[in-house]
Amino acid sequence: MEERKIETTYTVYAHVGELEQAEQTLMQKAAEARDKAYAPYSKFNVGAAILLSSGAIVTGSNQENAAYPSGLCAERTAIYYAGANFPNDTIAKIAITVKSETTAVNSPASPCGACRQAIAEYEFKQKQPIEIIFMGETGEVYKVNSLTTLLPFTFNSSYLKK
Numbered sequence: 001m002e003e004r005k006i007e008t009t010y011t012v013y014a015h016v017g018e019l020e021q022a023e024q025t026l027m028q029k030a031a032e033a034r035d036k037a038y039a040p041y042s043k044f045n046v047g048a049a050i051l052l053s054s055g056a057i058v059t060g061s062n063q064e065n066a067a068y069p070s071g072l073c074a075e076r077t078a079i080y081y082a083g084a085n086f087p088n089d090t091i092a093k094i095a096i097t098v099k100s101e102t103t104a105v106n107s108p109a110s111p112c113g114a115c116r117q118a119i120a121e122y123e124f125k126q127k128q129p130i131e132i133i134f135m136g137e138t139g140e141v142y143k144v145n146s147l148t149t150l151l152p153f154t155f156n157s158s159y160l161k162k
Helices: 019-036 074-086 113-126
Strands: 011-012 044-052 057-061 091-100 131-135 143-145
Touching: 011 131, 019 044, 019 057, 019 074, 019 091, 044 074, 057 074, 074 091, 074 113, 091 113
Parallel strands: 091 131
Antiparallel strands: 011 143, 044 057, 044 091, 131 143
């Protein structure tokens, strides 16, 4: 038996103002999307903004449904929109921000497992990492250089090939 260790490296910014101007703009777009979320059940609004290689920015917000599994997270809303409407662009960065209607969220909230898998699919497809920047409503901002930092054992289409 051999035990192995996985370590994660991420950058911490004290607040959004420490990000590069382009990243601040991307986070602002994510906040605007967050404010358009439809979250009457969880009261937890999430916004995502994606910077594409062409310079275009696409956004998404979480969209809930009374039949809970029918809703969709902000990250996947944005990623699937980008894939459907900009199929030749690669995804450079994703900014994510959250806000709760019931409690203050002052620490970064990372993508859920399903969103991590969706981001992993696009990293594998485009053969380059996607930078992920995430925060709460206020407070610290975390940045990782690749989805594999958040999901080190990714599942991708290489497992499905004959």
